[in-house]
Amino acid sequence: MKKYIMALDQGTTSSRCIIYDRQGKQISVAQMEFKQYFPKEGWVEHDANEIWTTQMTVAHEAMLKAKLTYDNIEAIGITNQRETTIVWDKETGEPVYHAIVWQCRRTAGYCDELMQKPDLVDSIKAKTGLLLDAYFSGTKLRWILDNVPEARERAEAGNLLFGTVETWLIWKMTGGKVHVTDYTNASRTMMFNIHILEWDREILDVLDIPTSMLPEAVPSSQIYGETMDTLFGGPIPIAGAAGDQQAALFGQTCFEAGDAKSTYGTGNFLLMNTGESPVISKNGLLTTIAWGLDGKVNYALEGSVFVCGAAIQWLRDEMNIMDDAAKSEEMALAVKDSAGLYVVPAFVGLGAPYWDPYARGAVFGITRGANKNHLVRATLDSMAYQCSDLLGAMSQDLGRKLPELRVDGGACANNYLMQFQADILGCRVMRPACIETTSLGAAYLAGLATGYWKNKEDVKANCRIEREFEPVMDQETRAELLAGWEKAVSRVRDWAK
């Protein structure tokens, strides 16, 4: 019987299921968007039950499309939007509140208070590799305990569980039997010591989080449990899990220290493998776990930008400027430049390297001739500028420039964006044949655990580059454009304070 690996890719805007064969070829794909809740300015939520139902719907749809039954699936790998925080009842499985999404800024004020303790800020950075910010799960979890009626009492009585999205899905798929988080996701909670791979007592005390709520932290590639029989008709091993950005790094086969990738999804995330030693940034980047595999842990340096493709989604859904994100390419190419427009998509503040939760979005340089094509072009340009900021910070940390950049994620299908990215970085941009490297990485992690792929070399043999973008812009133009971007960013800082 032919066997495949099923990857569940639970992203910020959609749940996807992709089934892969041994060559890393997609056999079947299903995808479903779900509702985004914006209850207050700067707040973002999801319905955790909808995350679960959409994820299961697409899993069944993908199996049906390829006429597969549970015994064709060797293993399931999960990859997910990170940091998003879910708390649910251990007995009923009912979430006590909506999932608080990574983009949500509701705990910025609380983070400001904590920031008054410089020792704590230093200790958090040293132990978790993260900056003290509302982005990460820790303060979101505390918010739920403090604000949902009876949540703290129920948590202290041992009746509530916490998880990031992979924890939630594994718990649900195993019928409430397995409560685990993989190291990569744990490393985004701001409660996990990335050096000794344990939850940190001091931080848990500061945030007042009962340890009984926390999942067991486990490697990214191992059999965690099996799906309930009722789910797919028979048991399937769940054998891999990683946060989506780390999964993309793995899917791009960035196995060597120094290998880097940039993912253009809802946000933009630049990750560089730093091998078995964590590198601490002096320029606003994060240190994170890349994966736990074969009894070892790999680390990565990460730059996180909160709004990337989401800016195009905003033009599509809120401004009705286009009906399909892919149209942004032809609209951008319909004009010869951006007519001096700069868009700063700081809708939920700015992430790396600025870390300003109070920045807000803006469009600068509007003149009478500016039209919607210019606005689209300037929005795509902003996605490239933000990545350029990340690469700049990374180059400063490393003391050298990266010679090339591998790209992936939905928005990297945009050729205009990729060429502008190469131009503004002044380095080659390499796009693989499979830009769904996030799900591919999750599939690889699961398949390595069961022996579907023998080792990393076996996996690497599947990797193919589809197109390379060489920089053609002259240095003077690049410097001028970047200076404009810098000026635009400086104007949005602290806006909502």
Ligand SMILES: Nc1ncnc2c1ncn2[C@@H]1O[C@H](COP(=O)(O)OP(=O)(O)O)[C@@H](O)[C@H]1O
């Ligand atoms: N051709 C395109 N050009 C520009 N942006 C795009 C294009 N296709 C998709 N996007 C944007 O990329 C995002 C989808 O990418 P994806 O990797 O699926 O994101 P996620 O995993 O975060 O949900 C959306 O925000 C969408 O607006």
Ligand SMILES: O=P(O)(O)OC[C@H](O)CO
């Ligand atoms: O849903 P994505 O692909 O934009 O990824 C979200 C990140 O994991 C947030 O840290």
